[in-house]
Amino acid sequence: MAYLWAKMTALLVAVAALAAGGGAAARPLVGAGGAWEDRAPLQTSRPFNIAHRGSNGELPEETAAAYARAIDEGADFIEADVEATKDGHLVCFHDTTLDDTTDVADRPEFAGRRRTLEVQWANVTGYFITDFTLAELKTLRAKQRWDFRDKSHNGFSPIITFEEFINIALSANRVVGIYPEMKNPVFMNKHVRWADGKKYEDKFIATLKKYGYGGRYLSPAWRARPVFVQSFAPTSLVRAAGLTDSPLVFLIDDVAVRTEDTNQSYDDITSGEYLDYMKKYVVGIGPWKDTVVPPTKDNRLATPTDLVAMAHARGLQVHPYTYRNENKFLHFNFRQDPYAEYDYWINGVGVDGLFTDFPASLRRFQEWTTKKKD
Ligand SMILES: *[C@@H]1O[C@H](CO)[C@@H](O)[C@H](O)[C@H]1NC(C)=O
Numbered sequence: 001m002a003y004l005w006a007k008m009t010a011l012l013v014a015v016a017a018l019a020a021g022g023g024a025a026a027r028p029l030v031g032a033g034g035a036w037e038d039r040a041p042l043q044t045s046r047p048f049n050i051a052h053r054g055s056n057g058e059l060p061e062e063t064a065a066a067y068a069r070a071i072d073e074g075a076d077f078i079e080a081d082v083e084a085t086k087d088g089h090l091v092c093f094h095d096t097t098l099d100d101t102t103d104v105a106d107r108p109e110f111a112g113r114r115r116t117l118e119v120q121w122a123n124v125t126g127y128f129i130t131d132f133t134l135a136e137l138k139t140l141r142a143k144q145r146w147d148f149r150d151k152s153h154n155g156f157s158p159i160i161t162f163e164e165f166i167n168i169a170l171s172a173n174r175v176v177g178i179y180p181e182m183k184n185p186v187f188m189n190k191h192v193r194w195a196d197g198k199k200y201e202d203k204f205i206a207t208l209k210k211y212g213y214g215g216r217y218l219s220p221a222w223r224a225r226p227v228f229v230q231s232f233a234p235t236s237l238v239r240a241a242g243l244t245d246s247p248l249v250f251l252i253d254d255v256a257v258r259t260e261d262t263n264q265s266y267d268d269i270t271s272g273e274y275l276d277y278m279k280k281y282v283v284g285i286g287p288w289k290d291t292v293v294p295p296t297k298d299n300r301l302a303t304p305t306d307l308v309a310m311a312h313a314r315g316l317q318v319h320p321y322t323y324r325n326e327n328k329f330l331h332f333n334f335r336q337d338p339y340a341e342y343d344y345w346i347n348g349v350g351v352d353g354l355f356t357d358f359p360a361s362l363r364r365f366q367e368w369t370t371k372k373k374d
């Protein structure tokens, strides 16, 4: 089974890389350390297409299959949440618990692992990722989070490590960026200990360095290995800034959510004074899109806030999340048309990148409208 999976993943990655090459499909695949100069560069002339947890609108999130599909579909960056296992390995996974996106509940051997822990101001009950070793996690299979999405791929894909994720990007035959998040760092540092005394953030940045990531935004080093490191936690960003010159992005949650490490409110972290402070460490912000343009109670758009203007005035990029095709996520102003939503955000609001569950749709919108950022 594991062998079959490895073959399938390799095939998926190869197919994706070939398809993404378009006219250059005959070009041989190049891996890490390969002929970098032959690869089509990352586009930087229009807003970035960031494949949120891979092409997770189509395939179970954060799996090799979802990332390969996103590359196939033309994403500029593949995005991942990085968490730690009980034995200190870094893996791609979003929730602190395994319940909603894996088959853990169907595994009698793990039934005793279910418990309650405090996660960011709330008590959560479930199977915590930090209670499982990497070998145990590898026996689980991913599933779609939501009932209204295609479930036919449930039960096939294992959880992948951060290093496997990086290798998927590096194996593409064009330059594909990575956009990993330091996810739930307070929780990870509380529940996982590394023998060498290092912190979660240290392990995260060390992994990036191992694969040659480093260099300021748009530098030649960055263009060879494009990366944005994202986090909701200001202290993790400040720590990371001391370890790497890779560009960092400050994520901003819903107005009701306080930061997990510094317990700051939305108003605290979006003040001009605070953005002036953060811009010493980050190149951009990644706000929940409803904080940029709040919705009304009847699912229309209210007046935009000045967050984008405030960020741009400070030279900060704005990469909002998350764009989703399904009708239930589209405000009525967009007439149930995801392209109308992209048009509004790219050409109206003027954002610099978009986290999308459907990178194929964003890619098509951008190809068809050929609107340039420069
Ligand atoms: C979580 O549960 C524990 C034990 O019942 C309690 O002491 C604690 O206050 C709870 N935390 C939250 C955030 O509700």
Ligand SMILES: *[C@@H]1O[C@H](CO)[C@@H](O)[C@H](O)[C@H]1NC(C)=O
Binding pocket: 258, 263
């Ligand atoms: C976080 O800040 C709020 C508002 O000041 C306060 O009510 C709350 O007790 C704080 N939480 C913690 C865990 O310090």
